[in-house]
Amino acid sequence: MAEFSDLGEHCSDPYCRQKDVLTRTCDGCGAAFCRQCITDHSCSRHLVKDKRVVLCDKCGTALPLVDSLTPQQALAAHECQPVQKKPRCAVCRTVLTFATMWACPKCDKKVCLRHRLPEDHMCAGIMGCAATARQNAAAAAEARARMLRVR
Structure with a gap:
């Protein structure tokens, strides 16, 4: 175990301070945490880089969930353009792509x-x-x- 003593970091939680090889870094403050403490971390800046989205059923667009919107509110505020139908062959009705x-x-x-x-x-x-x-x-x-x- 002595050869691995230089690997990893200590958890930034003052009550934990466990040494972890696979620490997770908070996107908001940059502090390193162990797996258990990253979810309990009360950083107010970690929501700035929140990348949660909800997909529109009609057009397939990914809508970001900003300003603590619920998925239903985000979908209600979204004005979607219906998906255009794909071109088809005039004879056999197969879907046409750029190459075909x-x-x-x-x-x-x-x-x-x-x-x-x-x-x-x-x-x-x-x-x-x-x-x-x-x-x-x-x-x-x-x-x-x-x-x-x-x-």
Whole structure:
């Protein structure tokens, strides 16, 4: 036990003064206390660094408990913004992230990488082009038929 005599500190409580290897330091006054005395310590400044919070059920925001507010009072005073819904694929409805989202340059639909090809997500841009192409092909066939009749 002699080799460990230089480790640890004495508790700052004048009635305890127990030597403890794992002392706890008060955030308010900086005094070192043993495990039993830190909770009984009557420092008025330790509440300055109090980091207790309550979580809002609607938006998930952490609300600090300041000025001796109860959790119910802190929640009542909080004006929360409801959480925005996450974007989903227009085809399969899977949740899109920054890495898995593809915005189609033709129709501006947000789809997953699996449905990034225009044929896979029924692209309005390509469907419009296909309809125009069909109309042009029909008009060309009609013109050819007229030309063949004239000859």
